[in-house]
Amino acid sequence: MVVLFLHKSKRLLALILVLLLVFAFSGCHLPPPAPHLDGDGEEVSPELTVHFIDVGQGDSIFIQTDEQNVLIDAGERSAGEVVVDYLQGQGVTELDLVIGTHPHSDHIGGLIQVLTDIPVKEIMDPALVHTTKLFEDYLTLIDEKEIKFTEGRAGMVRDIGNAVLEILHPVAPTGSALNDASIVTKISCGKISFLLPGDIEKKSETEILDRGAALKCTIMKACHHGSTTSNSLEFLQAVDPEAVVIMCGEGNDYGHPHGEVLQTYCDLGIDIYRTDLQGNIVVATDGEVYSINTEKGKGPAEDYYEPGFELLGSVDSDKYHHPDCRHIKNIKPENKIIFKSRKDAEEKGYRPCKTCQPVG
Ligand SMILES: [Zn+2]
Numbered sequence: 341m342v343v344l345f346l347h348k349s350k351r352l353l354a355l356i357l358v359l360l361l362v363f364a365f366s367g368c369h370l371p372p373p374a375p376h377l378d379g380d381g382e383e384v385s386p387e388l389t390v391h392f393i394d395v396g397q398g399d400s401i402f403i404q405t406d407e408q409n410v411l412i413d414a415g416e417r418s419a420g421e422v423v424v425d426y427l428q429g430q431g432v433t434e435l436d437l438v439i440g441t442h443p444h445s446d447h448i449g450g451l452i453q454v455l456t457d458i459p460v461k462e463i464m465d466p467a468l469v470h471t472t473k474l475f476e477d478y479l480t481l482i483d484e485k486e487i488k489f490t491e492g493r494a495g496m497v498r499d500i501g502n503a504v505l506e507i508l509h510p511v512a513p514t515g516s517a518l519n520d521a522s523i524v525t526k527i528s529c530g531k532i533s534f535l536l537p538g539d540i541e542k543k544s545e546t547e548i549l550d551r552g553a554a555l556k557c558t559i560m561k562a563c564h565h566g567s568t569t570s571n572s573l574e575f576l577q578a579v580d581p582e583a584v585v586i587m588c589g590e591g592n593d594y595g596h597p598h599g600e601v602l603q604t605y606c607d608l609g610i611d612i613y614r615t616d617l618q619g620n621i622v623v624a625t626d627g628e629v630y631s632i633n634t635e636k637g638k639g640p641a642e643d644y645y646e647p648g649f650e651l652l653g654s655v656d657s658d659k660y661h662h663p664d665c666r667h668i669k670n671i672k673p674e675n676k677i678i679f680k681s682r683k684d685a686e687e688k689g690y691r692p693c694k695t696c697q698p699v700g
């Protein structure tokens with residue numbers, strides 16, 4: 341299912357574009373994204389495609405323009421194969437730039453397989469030392485393959501063909517706060533832009549705000565997998581995105597994304613997309629409008645229901661629950677009520693259960 345969006349200012353004016361995006365599933369070898377058609381049926385190729393690859397708990401984002409292939413992170417080491425298959429499925433034979441946002445395993449782990457299997461011209465990371473076997477293996481590969489290394493710092497700007505890549509963070513990272521050392525990338529193509537902030541926490545969000553960085557973006561990846569360590573209201577208000585993509589694994593140990601953060605996104609009217617619920621999420625744009633294509637599910641996650649998927653509550657409480665929530669067994673059958681959707685539950689005065697954090 342392809343959901344089409346028109347940039348806010350153009351919503352009423354722009355022609356409806358029909359986008360035919362070929363979706364890649366791991367293991368399949370498919371050609372690069374197909375061109376899409378404008379209202380007159382003329383071919384308009386996407387100028388920029390941003391793929392949020394489902395790697396379970398972790399990040400991996402593939403950015404493709406007319407000229408360059410850029411990869412940001414590759415999930416855990418065990419996800420390396422998934423990322424390589426995905427890239428090869430997109431016809432990628434070489435990566436112009438790989439960014440390892442910070443040395444945590446759910447970001448650089450899969451890069452071992454990527455660097456082994458796919459030629460990489462340049463690698464950028466915060467240039468911090470981290471004493472893990474994984475990090476050693478990563479450095480050894482960069483050395484062995486003689487890949488050009490660049491220290492990523494705020495202020496760097498790159499032309500990547502039809503889009504511009506800017507680094508907004510870090511300025512002076514330290515090894516004692518690896519999440520806050522994350523490289524924050526902004527990608528802009530015409531009127532559409534993306535903020536890809538790795539795992540930065542509130543401290544860095546404040547720093548970036550204080551530096552007066554141009555944060556406003558059309559679509560953002562949730563900071564730190566949608567954790568309450570990050571995603572401060574002030575930061576989200578400055579980014580002011582239309583949609584957020586949360587990259588996290590189903591049933592992960594951290595409870596990501598946190599309910600409080602989901603609530604903030606909802607309060608700000610931001611459409612929520614989630615790799616744990618929707619698999620791979622691909623955004624394509626021609627610089628004017630964009631489309632979001634999800635592997636599973638239809639629209640944004642908050643509107644997403646599987647057939648037969650219903651939210652449940654009790655006439656005795658003000659909470660609503662995911663159908664798998666452990667609290668449901670305590671609801672007497674005669675008290676049970678079923679909501680068609682989150683909106684339905686909220687309109688009836690119910691609030692999300694903190695245990696199951698229902699989003700359906
Ligand atoms: Zn992470």
Ligand SMILES: [Zn+2]
Pocket residue numbers: 442444518519539
């Ligand atoms: Zn991290």
